[in-house]
Amino acid sequence: xxxxxxxxxxxxRIIQQVQEIGNAAAVAKRVKQQxxxxxxxxNAKEIEGAHxxxxxxxxxxxxxxxxxxxxxxxxxxxxxxxxE
Numbered sequence: 582x583x584x585x586x587x588x589x590x591x592x593x594r595i596i597q598q599v600q601e602i603g604n605a606a607a608v609a610k611r612v613k614q615q616x617x618x619x620x621x622x623x624n625a626k627e628i629e630g631a632h633x634x635x636x637x638x639x640x641x642x643x644x645x646x647x648x649x650x651x652x653x654x655x656x657x658x659x660x661x662x663x664x665e
Contacts (some may be wrong), residue, residue, distance in 0.1 A: 613653060620657045633661040 620629040633654060635645045644656075645663040654661050 609650075612650065615655060616657055616659060619659060623659075631659050633659060635661065635663045637664075 603632045619628075623630060633646075637644045644665055645651075646661070650660065
């Protein structure tokens with residue numbers, strides 16, 4: 582079998598994409614942990630409630646949060662507002 586050779590730029594793009602995926606997973610995990618911390622604070626009556634706000638991303642241009650994040654917020658009784 583012949584080995585395929587890739588140029589350095591291609592390899593760097595692949596490495597960057599893998600790092601971005603890993604970073605996105607780490608961010609998602611931290612966000613979910615923060616939601617659970619908010620729930621714990623509410624249950625302990627240390628705060629009256631939590632309300633998350635989402636704005637247009639300066640990176641992607643998209644507005645709001647992913648459907649899975651909105652669902653997770655709703656499942657945990659956290660209100661949110663998406664600002665257009």
